[in-house]
Amino acid sequence: MELLKWYQKEQRDLPWRRSRDPYHIWVSEIMLQQTRVDTVIPYFNRFVDRFPSLQELAAAPEDEVLKHWEGLGYYSRARNLQTAVREVVEKYGSQVPSGKKEISGLKGVGPYTAGAILSIAYNQPEPAVDGNVMRVLSRYFCLEDDIARPSTRISMEGLAQELIPAGEAADFNQALMELGAMVCTPKSPTCSECPVTAMCLGRQQGREKELPLKTKAKKARPVFRFAALVEGTGANAGKVLVRQRPDTGLLAKMWELPHIEVADADEWEIMSTGKAKLEEAALEDGVRLRVTEQVVGEAQHIFTHLVWNIRVLAATATEETYVADRTSYAWVGPEQFESYVWPNVFRKLLTEYFIHAINE
Ligand code: SF4
Incomplete structure (x- = not known):
């Protein structure tokens, strides 16, 4: 499949991609929410250096965890992560659960994060649909659903799940995310370099720049x-x-x-x-x-x-x-x-x- 071939060749070397450790993937996914990859890299390295395991993060004083998060913003992410990690240590014997129900029950773990951990760490055929992926799918299938609506996310999760090739969940989900981050970018998608350009309906209809449709969020x-x-x-x-x-x-x-x-x-x-x-x-x-x-x-x-x-x-x-x-x-x-x-x-x-x- 073109997308997987492209990903294997072009993927960025990111610190959390160097292992399939579910804890590392979890930390990276939480840090990456609302935050750019370049910003996250040094924070991620310092964080896993200081808290190399779930047990060490669970045992750390909250102040120290926040200190390692300082500057990343959205501090409830750090607090929720530590609360959830403590639950994993106490309830699941320090193993990040591989069951959808269990992992989704952890504090701060929404459908996207659950899907990302289950697919990337455990290669389970679970979708991980974030803004990047919704943009790619909207364009590729020329969908006009408003991506600000929760119902659109749910239908896109169903669609993304159907697309996962057998045994390739980890790479496929990451490939979709990478395509959204590197090629099918919000303002100027580089369709000429896109591995799926030949099959992309949005591109064929010249609508790649007007999709996805999204109602404006309220102004701050x-x-x-x-x-x-x-x-x-x-x-x-x-x-x-x-x-x-x-x-x-x-x-x-x-x-x-x-x-x-x-x-x-x-x-x-x-x-x-x-x-x-x-x-x-x-x-x-x-x-x-x-x-x-x-x-x-x-x-x-x-x-x-x-x-x-x-x-x-x-x-x-x-x-x-x-x-x-x-x-x-x-x-x-x-x-x-x-x-x-x-x-x-x-x-x-x-x-x-x-x-x-x-x-x-
Ligand atoms: S062809 Fe263009 S619009 Fe379609 S998926 Fe690729 S980059 Fe996005």
């Missing part, structure tokens, strides 16, 4: 925030006051600059509002801040459905007025910085601040 909602960059004095000189996020929810347990949300973009233009609200919110946590109206930084953090716009105001807090709950607030300097887990936006803001402070 912008929110507006003020953060305080609280510089320490006395014993805390050179350090910045940071706080830990709650145990659950968005970016759970990660560290950040204290910050608050204002009503809209108009309110975000009024520094005195940011100052007053930051001081008030900190006081509720037992921290007396003196926030200024001086803007020392701006940043944006983009989530799937949300965009945080953050404006940073300079602030101070003396040691005496700092009476916070010490488990959720901390003074952090450049030496302690790497022992904490940061969302990208705060890592960037603080790194810039420390570099600037050191160079001054």
